[in-house]
Amino acid sequence: MDKAISFNQVTHTYQANTPYAQNALDNISLEIPTNSFTAIIGHTGSGKSTLVQHINALLKPTQGSVTVYNRSITPTTTNKNLKELRRHVGMVFQFPEKQLFEETVIKDIMFGPKNYGMVDAEAEQAAxxxxxxxxxxxxxxxxxxxxLSGGQMRRVAIAGVLxxxxxxxxxDEPTAGLDPRGHKEIMDLASYLHDHDHITIILVTHQMDDVVNYASEVVVMDKGKIVQTGTPAEVFADPKWVYRMQLNLPTSAEFAQQLIDAGVPIGQLPLTIDQLADRITELARKGENPDD
Known part of the structure:
Protein backbone atom coordinates (compact mmCIF):
# COMPACT_ATOMS: atom_id res chain seq x y z
CA MET A 1 0.00 0.00 0.00
CA ASP A 2 1.29 3.48 -0.89
CA LYS A 3 2.46 5.73 1.91
CA ALA A 4 0.54 8.96 2.45
CA ILE A 5 2.75 10.08 5.32
CA SER A 6 6.18 9.04 6.51
CA PHE A 7 8.05 10.11 9.65
CA ASN A 8 11.79 9.48 9.49
CA GLN A 9 13.57 9.64 12.88
CA VAL A 10 11.61 12.72 13.93
CA THR A 11 12.40 14.44 17.21
CA HIS A 12 10.62 17.58 18.32
CA THR A 13 12.01 19.54 21.23
CA TYR A 14 10.05 22.31 22.87
CA GLN A 15 12.20 25.24 24.06
CA ALA A 16 15.24 23.73 22.37
CA ASN A 17 18.66 25.01 23.45
CA THR A 18 17.32 26.26 26.77
CA PRO A 19 17.47 24.76 30.27
CA TYR A 20 13.77 23.90 29.84
CA ALA A 21 14.21 21.82 26.68
CA GLN A 22 11.87 18.83 26.54
CA ASN A 23 11.45 16.20 23.85
CA ALA A 24 7.76 15.89 22.94
CA LEU A 25 8.64 13.45 20.15
CA ASP A 26 11.65 11.17 20.49
CA ASN A 27 13.10 9.63 17.31
CA ILE A 28 9.74 8.77 15.73
CA SER A 29 9.62 6.65 12.58
CA LEU A 30 6.15 5.87 11.23
CA GLU A 31 4.36 5.20 7.96
CA ILE A 32 0.65 5.92 7.42
CA PRO A 33 -0.80 4.29 4.28
CA THR A 34 -2.78 6.18 1.67
CA ASN A 35 -6.57 5.93 2.18
CA SER A 36 -6.15 4.39 5.64
CA PHE A 37 -8.17 5.27 8.75
CA THR A 38 -5.55 5.54 11.48
CA ALA A 39 -6.22 6.22 15.16
CA ILE A 40 -3.50 7.82 17.30
CA ILE A 41 -4.00 6.98 20.97
CA GLY A 42 -2.10 7.45 24.22
CA HIS A 43 -2.56 9.05 27.62
CA THR A 44 -2.59 12.84 28.00
CA GLY A 45 0.87 14.22 27.29
CA SER A 46 2.04 11.22 25.28
CA GLY A 47 2.76 13.30 22.17
CA LYS A 48 -0.32 12.65 20.00
CA SER A 49 -1.16 16.25 19.12
CA THR A 50 2.50 17.16 18.64
CA LEU A 51 2.80 14.25 16.20
CA VAL A 52 -0.14 15.21 14.01
CA GLN A 53 0.77 18.91 13.98
CA HIS A 54 3.90 17.91 12.05
CA ILE A 55 1.76 16.51 9.22
CA ASN A 56 0.62 19.95 8.08
CA ALA A 57 3.78 21.65 9.38
CA LEU A 58 2.16 23.60 12.19
CA LEU A 59 5.26 22.24 13.88
CA LYS A 60 8.51 21.33 12.14
CA PRO A 61 10.93 18.61 13.28
CA THR A 62 13.85 19.57 15.46
CA GLN A 63 15.56 16.57 13.88
CA GLY A 64 14.51 14.19 11.10
CA SER A 65 11.93 14.69 8.35
CA VAL A 66 8.25 14.21 7.58
CA THR A 67 7.09 13.38 4.04
CA VAL A 68 3.46 13.98 3.03
CA TYR A 69 2.59 12.82 -0.49
CA ASN A 70 6.17 13.47 -1.65
CA ARG A 71 6.31 16.88 0.04
CA SER A 72 9.11 16.97 2.59
CA ILE A 73 9.20 18.88 5.88
CA THR A 74 12.59 19.26 7.61
CA PRO A 75 13.99 21.57 10.30
CA THR A 76 15.08 24.00 7.56
CA THR A 77 11.84 24.04 5.53
CA THR A 78 10.71 27.65 5.10
CA ASN A 79 7.11 28.76 5.58
CA LYS A 80 6.81 29.97 1.99
CA ASN A 81 7.17 26.34 0.86
CA LEU A 82 4.36 25.10 3.12
CA LYS A 83 1.25 26.75 1.68
CA GLU A 84 0.73 24.12 -1.02
CA LEU A 85 1.23 21.29 1.49
CA ARG A 86 -1.33 22.75 3.90
CA ARG A 87 -3.90 22.92 1.13
CA HIS A 88 -3.74 19.12 0.91
CA VAL A 89 -3.80 18.43 4.67
CA GLY A 90 -6.95 19.51 6.52
CA MET A 91 -6.91 19.69 10.30
CA VAL A 92 -9.93 19.85 12.61
CA PHE A 93 -8.92 20.84 16.11
CA GLN A 94 -10.77 20.09 19.33
CA PHE A 95 -13.77 22.49 19.59
CA PRO A 96 -13.21 23.76 16.00
CA GLU A 97 -16.30 25.98 16.25
CA LYS A 98 -14.19 28.36 18.35
CA GLN A 99 -12.32 29.22 15.14
CA LEU A 100 -15.46 30.53 13.37
CA PHE A 101 -15.37 34.28 12.78
CA GLU A 102 -17.22 35.34 9.61
CA GLU A 103 -20.67 36.96 9.62
CA THR A 104 -22.34 34.19 7.61
CA VAL A 105 -21.95 30.43 7.29
CA ILE A 106 -21.12 30.58 3.59
CA LYS A 107 -18.44 33.25 4.07
CA ASP A 108 -16.81 31.24 6.84
CA ILE A 109 -16.62 28.10 4.71
CA MET A 110 -15.37 30.10 1.70
CA PHE A 111 -12.53 31.69 3.65
CA GLY A 112 -10.05 28.83 3.23
CA PRO A 113 -10.56 28.27 -0.50
CA LYS A 114 -10.30 32.04 -1.18
CA ASN A 115 -7.14 32.21 0.92
CA TYR A 116 -5.62 29.59 -1.35
CA GLY A 117 -6.46 31.40 -4.54
CA MET A 118 -9.98 30.40 -5.59
CA VAL A 119 -12.11 33.16 -7.11
CA ASP A 120 -15.41 33.95 -5.35
CA ALA A 121 -17.62 31.82 -7.61
CA GLU A 122 -15.31 28.82 -7.33
CA ALA A 123 -14.97 29.20 -3.57
CA GLU A 124 -18.74 29.51 -3.16
CA GLN A 125 -19.32 26.32 -5.15
CA ALA A 126 -16.72 24.48 -3.04
CA ALA A 127 -18.44 25.77 0.11
CA LEU A 148 -26.55 27.72 15.07
CA SER A 149 -26.53 24.82 17.50
CA GLY A 150 -23.21 23.54 18.82
CA GLY A 151 -23.32 20.51 16.53
CA GLN A 152 -24.14 22.67 13.49
CA MET A 153 -21.30 25.06 14.33
CA ARG A 154 -18.90 22.16 14.40
CA ARG A 155 -20.15 21.04 11.00
CA VAL A 156 -19.55 24.54 9.62
CA ALA A 157 -15.97 24.39 10.89
CA ILE A 158 -15.44 20.95 9.35
CA ALA A 159 -17.02 22.11 6.08
CA GLY A 160 -14.48 24.94 5.97
CA VAL A 161 -11.70 22.34 6.03
CA LEU A 162 -13.40 20.04 3.50
CA ASP A 172 -7.96 15.92 16.89
CA GLU A 173 -10.61 14.85 19.44
CA PRO A 174 -13.39 15.85 16.98
CA THR A 175 -16.31 14.77 19.20
CA ALA A 176 -15.26 16.51 22.43
CA GLY A 177 -18.27 18.03 24.18
CA LEU A 178 -20.89 16.56 21.84
CA ASP A 179 -23.91 14.55 22.95
CA PRO A 180 -24.09 10.89 21.83
CA ARG A 181 -26.08 11.74 18.69
CA GLY A 182 -23.67 14.49 17.63
CA HIS A 183 -20.75 12.21 18.44
CA LYS A 184 -22.03 9.46 16.17
CA GLU A 185 -22.86 11.89 13.37
CA ILE A 186 -19.32 13.30 13.30
CA MET A 187 -17.72 9.85 13.38
CA ASP A 188 -20.06 8.54 10.67
CA LEU A 189 -19.10 11.57 8.56
CA ALA A 190 -15.41 10.69 8.98
CA SER A 191 -16.17 7.12 7.96
CA TYR A 192 -18.10 8.32 4.89
CA LEU A 193 -15.24 10.59 3.80
CA HIS A 194 -12.84 7.68 4.14
CA ASP A 195 -15.02 5.12 2.35
CA HIS A 196 -16.53 7.25 -0.43
CA ASP A 197 -14.09 10.12 -1.00
CA HIS A 198 -11.00 8.00 -0.21
CA ILE A 199 -9.58 10.61 2.15
CA THR A 200 -6.80 9.45 4.45
CA ILE A 201 -8.21 9.93 7.98
CA ILE A 202 -6.04 10.41 11.06
CA LEU A 203 -8.01 10.40 14.31
CA VAL A 204 -6.58 11.52 17.65
CA THR A 205 -8.92 10.27 20.36
CA HIS A 206 -9.41 9.07 23.92
CA GLN A 207 -12.57 7.23 22.84
CA MET A 208 -11.56 3.58 22.47
CA ASP A 209 -14.99 2.62 21.10
CA ASP A 210 -14.33 4.95 18.15
CA VAL A 211 -10.99 3.25 17.59
CA VAL A 212 -12.50 -0.23 17.24
CA ASN A 213 -15.61 0.91 15.36
CA TYR A 214 -13.91 3.08 12.75
CA ALA A 215 -10.12 2.70 12.55
CA SER A 216 -8.23 0.03 10.62
CA GLU A 217 -4.80 1.00 11.99
CA VAL A 218 -3.80 2.10 15.50
CA VAL A 219 -0.68 3.90 16.73
CA VAL A 220 -0.06 3.90 20.49
CA MET A 221 2.16 6.63 21.96
CA ASP A 222 3.81 6.96 25.35
CA LYS A 223 6.32 9.59 26.49
CA GLY A 224 6.91 10.88 22.98
CA LYS A 225 7.60 7.46 21.53
CA ILE A 226 5.56 5.00 19.47
CA VAL A 227 5.19 1.90 21.62
CA GLN A 228 2.91 -0.18 19.38
CA THR A 229 1.23 -0.17 16.00
CA GLY A 230 -1.29 -2.64 14.61
CA THR A 231 -4.95 -3.36 14.07
CA PRO A 232 -7.41 -2.65 16.90
CA ALA A 233 -7.55 -6.40 17.64
CA GLU A 234 -3.77 -6.54 17.96
CA VAL A 235 -3.47 -3.42 20.11
CA PHE A 236 -6.22 -4.41 22.56
CA ALA A 237 -5.30 -8.11 22.74
CA ASP A 238 -3.51 -7.73 26.09
CA PRO A 239 -5.72 -5.84 28.58
CA LYS A 240 -2.95 -5.65 31.21
CA TRP A 241 -0.65 -3.90 28.73
CA VAL A 242 -3.47 -1.51 27.77
CA TYR A 243 -3.96 -0.57 31.41
CA ARG A 244 -0.21 -0.08 31.88
CA MET A 245 -0.35 2.44 29.04
CA GLN A 246 -3.01 4.31 31.10
CA LEU A 247 -5.64 3.56 28.45
CA ASN A 248 -9.10 2.08 28.67
CA LEU A 249 -10.43 -0.95 26.86
CA PRO A 250 -13.39 -0.48 24.51
CA THR A 251 -16.68 -0.78 26.40
CA SER A 252 -17.47 -4.28 25.09
CA ALA A 253 -13.99 -5.56 25.85
CA GLU A 254 -14.16 -4.06 29.36
CA PHE A 255 -17.43 -5.90 30.04
CA ALA A 256 -16.09 -9.12 28.51
CA GLN A 257 -12.96 -8.90 30.67
CA GLN A 258 -15.16 -8.70 33.76
CA LEU A 259 -16.95 -11.87 32.60
CA ILE A 260 -13.60 -13.59 32.04
CA ASP A 261 -12.44 -12.56 35.52
CA ALA A 262 -15.68 -14.11 36.86
CA GLY A 263 -14.86 -17.41 35.12
CA VAL A 264 -17.00 -17.10 31.99
CA PRO A 265 -15.13 -18.71 29.04
CA ILE A 266 -15.47 -15.78 26.62
CA GLY A 267 -12.38 -16.74 24.61
CA GLN A 268 -10.79 -14.09 22.42
CA LEU A 269 -11.68 -10.63 23.71
CA PRO A 270 -14.59 -9.12 21.71
CA LEU A 271 -14.02 -5.46 20.85
CA THR A 272 -17.41 -4.34 19.54
CA ILE A 273 -21.00 -4.69 20.74
CA ASP A 274 -21.78 -7.03 17.83
CA GLN A 275 -18.80 -9.26 18.61
CA LEU A 276 -19.79 -9.42 22.29
CA ALA A 277 -23.40 -10.26 21.42
CA ASP A 278 -22.27 -13.04 19.07
CA ARG A 279 -19.97 -14.49 21.74
CA ILE A 280 -22.69 -14.49 24.42
CA THR A 281 -25.19 -16.03 21.98
CA GLU A 282 -22.67 -18.75 21.16
CA LEU A 283 -22.09 -19.48 24.84
CA ALA A 284 -25.84 -19.63 25.49
CA ARG A 285 -26.30 -22.04 22.59
CA LYS A 286 -23.55 -24.28 23.90
CA GLY A 287 -25.16 -24.20 27.34
CA GLU A 288 -28.40 -25.45 25.84
CA ASN A 289 -26.56 -28.07 23.77
CA PRO A 290 -23.55 -29.20 25.85
CA ASP A 291 -22.60 -31.89 23.32
CA ASP A 292 -21.89 -29.27 20.59
Whole structure:
Protein backbone atom coordinates (compact mmCIF):
# COMPACT_ATOMS: atom_id res chain seq x y z
CA MET A 1 0.00 0.00 0.00
CA ASP A 2 1.29 3.48 -0.89
CA LYS A 3 2.46 5.73 1.91
CA ALA A 4 0.54 8.96 2.45
CA ILE A 5 2.75 10.08 5.32
CA SER A 6 6.18 9.04 6.51
CA PHE A 7 8.05 10.11 9.65
CA ASN A 8 11.79 9.48 9.49
CA GLN A 9 13.57 9.64 12.88
CA VAL A 10 11.61 12.72 13.93
CA THR A 11 12.40 14.44 17.21
CA HIS A 12 10.62 17.58 18.32
CA THR A 13 12.01 19.54 21.23
CA TYR A 14 10.05 22.31 22.87
CA GLN A 15 12.20 25.24 24.06
CA ALA A 16 15.24 23.73 22.37
CA ASN A 17 18.66 25.01 23.45
CA THR A 18 17.32 26.26 26.77
CA PRO A 19 17.47 24.76 30.27
CA TYR A 20 13.77 23.90 29.84
CA ALA A 21 14.21 21.82 26.68
CA GLN A 22 11.87 18.83 26.54
CA ASN A 23 11.45 16.20 23.85
CA ALA A 24 7.76 15.89 22.94
CA LEU A 25 8.64 13.45 20.15
CA ASP A 26 11.65 11.17 20.49
CA ASN A 27 13.10 9.63 17.31
CA ILE A 28 9.74 8.77 15.73
CA SER A 29 9.62 6.65 12.58
CA LEU A 30 6.15 5.87 11.23
CA GLU A 31 4.36 5.20 7.96
CA ILE A 32 0.65 5.92 7.42
CA PRO A 33 -0.80 4.29 4.28
CA THR A 34 -2.78 6.18 1.67
CA ASN A 35 -6.57 5.93 2.18
CA SER A 36 -6.15 4.39 5.64
CA PHE A 37 -8.17 5.27 8.75
CA THR A 38 -5.55 5.54 11.48
CA ALA A 39 -6.22 6.22 15.16
CA ILE A 40 -3.50 7.82 17.30
CA ILE A 41 -4.00 6.98 20.97
CA GLY A 42 -2.10 7.45 24.22
CA HIS A 43 -2.56 9.05 27.62
CA THR A 44 -2.59 12.84 28.00
CA GLY A 45 0.87 14.22 27.29
CA SER A 46 2.04 11.22 25.28
CA GLY A 47 2.76 13.30 22.17
CA LYS A 48 -0.32 12.65 20.00
CA SER A 49 -1.16 16.25 19.12
CA THR A 50 2.50 17.16 18.64
CA LEU A 51 2.80 14.25 16.20
CA VAL A 52 -0.14 15.21 14.01
CA GLN A 53 0.77 18.91 13.98
CA HIS A 54 3.90 17.91 12.05
CA ILE A 55 1.76 16.51 9.22
CA ASN A 56 0.62 19.95 8.08
CA ALA A 57 3.78 21.65 9.38
CA LEU A 58 2.16 23.60 12.19
CA LEU A 59 5.26 22.24 13.88
CA LYS A 60 8.51 21.33 12.14
CA PRO A 61 10.93 18.61 13.28
CA THR A 62 13.85 19.57 15.46
CA GLN A 63 15.56 16.57 13.88
CA GLY A 64 14.51 14.19 11.10
CA SER A 65 11.93 14.69 8.35
CA VAL A 66 8.25 14.21 7.58
CA THR A 67 7.09 13.38 4.04
CA VAL A 68 3.46 13.98 3.03
CA TYR A 69 2.59 12.82 -0.49
CA ASN A 70 6.17 13.47 -1.65
CA ARG A 71 6.31 16.88 0.04
CA SER A 72 9.11 16.97 2.59
CA ILE A 73 9.20 18.88 5.88
CA THR A 74 12.59 19.26 7.61
CA PRO A 75 13.99 21.57 10.30
CA THR A 76 15.08 24.00 7.56
CA THR A 77 11.84 24.04 5.53
CA THR A 78 10.71 27.65 5.10
CA ASN A 79 7.11 28.76 5.58
CA LYS A 80 6.81 29.97 1.99
CA ASN A 81 7.17 26.34 0.86
CA LEU A 82 4.36 25.10 3.12
CA LYS A 83 1.25 26.75 1.68
CA GLU A 84 0.73 24.12 -1.02
CA LEU A 85 1.23 21.29 1.49
CA ARG A 86 -1.33 22.75 3.90
CA ARG A 87 -3.90 22.92 1.13
CA HIS A 88 -3.74 19.12 0.91
CA VAL A 89 -3.80 18.43 4.67
CA GLY A 90 -6.95 19.51 6.52
CA MET A 91 -6.91 19.69 10.30
CA VAL A 92 -9.93 19.85 12.61
CA PHE A 93 -8.92 20.84 16.11
CA GLN A 94 -10.77 20.09 19.33
CA PHE A 95 -13.77 22.49 19.59
CA PRO A 96 -13.21 23.76 16.00
CA GLU A 97 -16.30 25.98 16.25
CA LYS A 98 -14.19 28.36 18.35
CA GLN A 99 -12.32 29.22 15.14
CA LEU A 100 -15.46 30.53 13.37
CA PHE A 101 -15.37 34.28 12.78
CA GLU A 102 -17.22 35.34 9.61
CA GLU A 103 -20.67 36.96 9.62
CA THR A 104 -22.34 34.19 7.61
CA VAL A 105 -21.95 30.43 7.29
CA ILE A 106 -21.12 30.58 3.59
CA LYS A 107 -18.44 33.25 4.07
CA ASP A 108 -16.81 31.24 6.84
CA ILE A 109 -16.62 28.10 4.71
CA MET A 110 -15.37 30.10 1.70
CA PHE A 111 -12.53 31.69 3.65
CA GLY A 112 -10.05 28.83 3.23
CA PRO A 113 -10.56 28.27 -0.50
CA LYS A 114 -10.30 32.04 -1.18
CA ASN A 115 -7.14 32.21 0.92
CA TYR A 116 -5.62 29.59 -1.35
CA GLY A 117 -6.46 31.40 -4.54
CA MET A 118 -9.98 30.40 -5.59
CA VAL A 119 -12.11 33.16 -7.11
CA ASP A 120 -15.41 33.95 -5.35
CA ALA A 121 -17.62 31.82 -7.61
CA GLU A 122 -15.31 28.82 -7.33
CA ALA A 123 -14.97 29.20 -3.57
CA GLU A 124 -18.74 29.51 -3.16
CA GLN A 125 -19.32 26.32 -5.15
CA ALA A 126 -16.72 24.48 -3.04
CA ALA A 127 -18.44 25.77 0.11
CA UNK A 128 -21.89 24.64 -1.06
CA UNK A 129 -20.52 21.18 -1.85
CA UNK A 130 -18.86 21.01 1.57
CA UNK A 131 -22.09 22.02 3.31
CA UNK A 132 -23.93 19.21 1.54
CA UNK A 133 -21.18 16.77 2.50
CA UNK A 134 -21.49 17.55 6.22
CA UNK A 135 -25.29 17.61 6.17
CA UNK A 136 -25.89 21.36 6.44
CA UNK A 137 -28.92 22.62 4.52
CA UNK A 138 -28.21 25.33 1.95
CA UNK A 139 -30.84 27.49 3.66
CA UNK A 140 -28.32 28.07 6.47
CA UNK A 141 -25.85 29.78 4.11
CA UNK A 142 -26.72 33.35 5.06
CA UNK A 143 -27.23 32.74 8.77
CA UNK A 144 -24.64 33.75 11.32
CA UNK A 145 -22.70 30.64 12.40
CA UNK A 146 -23.12 31.87 15.98
CA UNK A 147 -26.90 31.46 15.74
CA LEU A 148 -26.55 27.72 15.07
CA SER A 149 -26.53 24.82 17.50
CA GLY A 150 -23.21 23.54 18.82
CA GLY A 151 -23.32 20.51 16.53
CA GLN A 152 -24.14 22.67 13.49
CA MET A 153 -21.30 25.06 14.33
CA ARG A 154 -18.90 22.16 14.40
CA ARG A 155 -20.15 21.04 11.00
CA VAL A 156 -19.55 24.54 9.62
CA ALA A 157 -15.97 24.39 10.89
CA ILE A 158 -15.44 20.95 9.35
CA ALA A 159 -17.02 22.11 6.08
CA GLY A 160 -14.48 24.94 5.97
CA VAL A 161 -11.70 22.34 6.03
CA LEU A 162 -13.40 20.04 3.50
CA UNK A 163 -13.96 22.90 1.05
CA UNK A 164 -10.19 22.79 0.52
CA UNK A 165 -10.62 19.22 -0.81
CA UNK A 166 -7.80 17.78 1.32
CA UNK A 167 -6.15 14.43 0.64
CA UNK A 168 -5.51 13.97 4.38
CA UNK A 169 -7.95 14.90 7.16
CA UNK A 170 -6.66 15.09 10.73
CA UNK A 171 -9.32 14.98 13.45
CA ASP A 172 -7.96 15.92 16.89
CA GLU A 173 -10.61 14.85 19.44
CA PRO A 174 -13.39 15.85 16.98
CA THR A 175 -16.31 14.77 19.20
CA ALA A 176 -15.26 16.51 22.43
CA GLY A 177 -18.27 18.03 24.18
CA LEU A 178 -20.89 16.56 21.84
CA ASP A 179 -23.91 14.55 22.95
CA PRO A 180 -24.09 10.89 21.83
CA ARG A 181 -26.08 11.74 18.69
CA GLY A 182 -23.67 14.49 17.63
CA HIS A 183 -20.75 12.21 18.44
CA LYS A 184 -22.03 9.46 16.17
CA GLU A 185 -22.86 11.89 13.37
CA ILE A 186 -19.32 13.30 13.30
CA MET A 187 -17.72 9.85 13.38
CA ASP A 188 -20.06 8.54 10.67
CA LEU A 189 -19.10 11.57 8.56
CA ALA A 190 -15.41 10.69 8.98
CA SER A 191 -16.17 7.12 7.96
CA TYR A 192 -18.10 8.32 4.89
CA LEU A 193 -15.24 10.59 3.80
CA HIS A 194 -12.84 7.68 4.14
CA ASP A 195 -15.02 5.12 2.35
CA HIS A 196 -16.53 7.25 -0.43
CA ASP A 197 -14.09 10.12 -1.00
CA HIS A 198 -11.00 8.00 -0.21
CA ILE A 199 -9.58 10.61 2.15
CA THR A 200 -6.80 9.45 4.45
CA ILE A 201 -8.21 9.93 7.98
CA ILE A 202 -6.04 10.41 11.06
CA LEU A 203 -8.01 10.40 14.31
CA VAL A 204 -6.58 11.52 17.65
CA THR A 205 -8.92 10.27 20.36
CA HIS A 206 -9.41 9.07 23.92
CA GLN A 207 -12.57 7.23 22.84
CA MET A 208 -11.56 3.58 22.47
CA ASP A 209 -14.99 2.62 21.10
CA ASP A 210 -14.33 4.95 18.15
CA VAL A 211 -10.99 3.25 17.59
CA VAL A 212 -12.50 -0.23 17.24
CA ASN A 213 -15.61 0.91 15.36
CA TYR A 214 -13.91 3.08 12.75
CA ALA A 215 -10.12 2.70 12.55
CA SER A 216 -8.23 0.03 10.62
CA GLU A 217 -4.80 1.00 11.99
CA VAL A 218 -3.80 2.10 15.50
CA VAL A 219 -0.68 3.90 16.73
CA VAL A 220 -0.06 3.90 20.49
CA MET A 221 2.16 6.63 21.96
CA ASP A 222 3.81 6.96 25.35
CA LYS A 223 6.32 9.59 26.49
CA GLY A 224 6.91 10.88 22.98
CA LYS A 225 7.60 7.46 21.53
CA ILE A 226 5.56 5.00 19.47
CA VAL A 227 5.19 1.90 21.62
CA GLN A 228 2.91 -0.18 19.38
CA THR A 229 1.23 -0.17 16.00
CA GLY A 230 -1.29 -2.64 14.61
CA THR A 231 -4.95 -3.36 14.07
CA PRO A 232 -7.41 -2.65 16.90
CA ALA A 233 -7.55 -6.40 17.64
CA GLU A 234 -3.77 -6.54 17.96
CA VAL A 235 -3.47 -3.42 20.11
CA PHE A 236 -6.22 -4.41 22.56
CA ALA A 237 -5.30 -8.11 22.74
CA ASP A 238 -3.51 -7.73 26.09
CA PRO A 239 -5.72 -5.84 28.58
CA LYS A 240 -2.95 -5.65 31.21
CA TRP A 241 -0.65 -3.90 28.73
CA VAL A 242 -3.47 -1.51 27.77
CA TYR A 243 -3.96 -0.57 31.41
CA ARG A 244 -0.21 -0.08 31.88
CA MET A 245 -0.35 2.44 29.04
CA GLN A 246 -3.01 4.31 31.10
CA LEU A 247 -5.64 3.56 28.45
CA ASN A 248 -9.10 2.08 28.67
CA LEU A 249 -10.43 -0.95 26.86
CA PRO A 250 -13.39 -0.48 24.51
CA THR A 251 -16.68 -0.78 26.40
CA SER A 252 -17.47 -4.28 25.09
CA ALA A 253 -13.99 -5.56 25.85
CA GLU A 254 -14.16 -4.06 29.36
CA PHE A 255 -17.43 -5.90 30.04
CA ALA A 256 -16.09 -9.12 28.51
CA GLN A 257 -12.96 -8.90 30.67
CA GLN A 258 -15.16 -8.70 33.76
CA LEU A 259 -16.95 -11.87 32.60
CA ILE A 260 -13.60 -13.59 32.04
CA ASP A 261 -12.44 -12.56 35.52
CA ALA A 262 -15.68 -14.11 36.86
CA GLY A 263 -14.86 -17.41 35.12
CA VAL A 264 -17.00 -17.10 31.99
CA PRO A 265 -15.13 -18.71 29.04
CA ILE A 266 -15.47 -15.78 26.62
CA GLY A 267 -12.38 -16.74 24.61
CA GLN A 268 -10.79 -14.09 22.42
CA LEU A 269 -11.68 -10.63 23.71
CA PRO A 270 -14.59 -9.12 21.71
CA LEU A 271 -14.02 -5.46 20.85
CA THR A 272 -17.41 -4.34 19.54
CA ILE A 273 -21.00 -4.69 20.74
CA ASP A 274 -21.78 -7.03 17.83
CA GLN A 275 -18.80 -9.26 18.61
CA LEU A 276 -19.79 -9.42 22.29
CA ALA A 277 -23.40 -10.26 21.42
CA ASP A 278 -22.27 -13.04 19.07
CA ARG A 279 -19.97 -14.49 21.74
CA ILE A 280 -22.69 -14.49 24.42
CA THR A 281 -25.19 -16.03 21.98
CA GLU A 282 -22.67 -18.75 21.16
CA LEU A 283 -22.09 -19.48 24.84
CA ALA A 284 -25.84 -19.63 25.49
CA ARG A 285 -26.30 -22.04 22.59
CA LYS A 286 -23.55 -24.28 23.90
CA GLY A 287 -25.16 -24.20 27.34
CA GLU A 288 -28.40 -25.45 25.84
CA ASN A 289 -26.56 -28.07 23.77
CA PRO A 290 -23.55 -29.20 25.85
CA ASP A 291 -22.60 -31.89 23.32
CA ASP A 292 -21.89 -29.27 20.59
Missing amino acids: IEAMKLVGLDKSLSEKSPFD AMKPEVLIL
